[in-house]
Amino acid sequence: MRWLIAIITISALIFGCAPKKAEKGVAEKAAEKIISRDEAVGSLPCFKCHSYQKFSAPPRRGIFPHQKHMSAGYHCNQCHDPRGHRHMVVNRNICSNCHSMKMITFDRTVLPSKFNHEAHAKLFNCKECHPGIFLMSAGAAHVTMKDINNGAYCGACHDGKKAFASSECAKCHKMKGFEKELVYKVDGIGNVVFSHKFHTTAFSCDSCHAKHFTMKKGGSKVKMDAMYGGKFCGACHNGNIASPVTDCAKCHKG
Numbered sequence: 001m002r003w004l005i006a007i008i009t010i011s012a013l014i015f016g017c018a019p020k021k022a023e024k025g026v027a028e029k030a031a032e033k034i035i036s037r038d039e040a041v042g043s044l045p046c047f048k049c050h051s052y053q054k055f056s057a058p059p060r061r062g063i064f065p066h067q068k069h070m071s072a073g074y075h076c077n078q079c080h081d082p083r084g085h086r087h088m089v090v091n092r093n094i095c096s097n098c099h100s101m102k103m104i105t106f107d108r109t110v111l112p113s114k115f116n117h118e119a120h121a122k123l124f125n126c127k128e129c130h131p132g133i134f135l136m137s138a139g140a141a142h143v144t145m146k147d148i149n150n151g152a153y154c155g156a157c158h159d160g161k162k163a164f165a166s167s168e169c170a171k172c173h174k175m176k177g178f179e180k181e182l183v184y185k186v187d188g189i190g191n192v193v194f195s196h197k198f199h200t201t202a203f204s205c206d207s208c209h210a211k212h213f214t215m216k217k218g219g220s221k222v223k224m225d226a227m228y229g230g231k232f233c234g235a236c237h238n239g240n241i242a243s244p245v246t247d248c249a250k251c252h253k254g
Contacts, residue, residue, distance in 0.1 A: 095126050106143075110217070111173040145215045167206035175200065184222075190252040211235075 069079075101118040120129070130136050133156050141153060148155035148166045158166045169175065178200070184192040199208070212235050213220045220232060227234035227245045236242045243250050 110177050111169070111175070112177075113172040113174075115172070146210065149210060165206075167204065169205040186252065189248065192251045193253055194251070 101121045104115045104117055106113045106115065133153060134141050143153045145166070147153050148158070151159065154172075155166050157163045160167075164171055179197040182194045182196055184194065186192055209215050212232055222232045224245070226232055227237070230238065233251075234245050237245045
């Protein structure tokens with residue numbers, strides 16, 4: 001009798017748990033969402049307006065008429081991601097419908113520069129620069145001369161081979177801002193007067209920048225000990241190329 005009770009109890013436990021496991025499996029399967037073909041096709045951009053059969057019909061299968069869509073009043077951003085045009089295959093004939101190819105002025109530095117967008121657009125297709133080198137969003141690129149000298153941004157082409165070297169500053173920058181004497185305050189021995197105009201007449205910009213001096217105001221912490229070691233002004237003022245740095249009165253005015 002005891003064995004019979006034990007068998008009945010074990011059977012109840014086994015078969016009592018089975019339905020619960022099956023119910024769990026049914027719940028998990030119900031959570032899966034299976035969409036229809038029409039729902040899948042309708043989620044693609046083109047098929048939000050066109051039926052699949054009409055869009056794929058010959059004779060112009062696979063050719064997308066941009067001009068026809070723009071003439072109908074559709075804006076680029078209705079189909080394309082506007083955030084920097086990251087995913088667009090750009091083409092000058094398309095871009096010029098919205099954008100004017102003009103002269104762009106960068107005036108955030110002491111040496112303003114101008115970029116002739118029209119001239120570049122005539123020589124190259126938009127995709128040569130956008131979006132690989134420059135994102136098509138105003139202010140997105142924070143260009144520095146260090147970046148350019150390292151082959152980024154304008155330096156991707158202006159390397160002295162494909163286009164004139166980035167060291168030819170006057171090609172892009174208005175140099176009048178530095179055609180003057182720069183005064184550096186020095187306590188005790190007297191201030192230093194540096195004629196930028198004289199030096200740029202005698203030497204090219206890359207003779208000093210960024211080889212000996214950074215292209216940032218106050219970026220080079222010049223010390224006499226460093227000059228004696230052949231750095232900064234001492235790279236030229238060594239008694240051979242120019243007067244030695246020991247000739248103090250040449251620069252310091254008491």
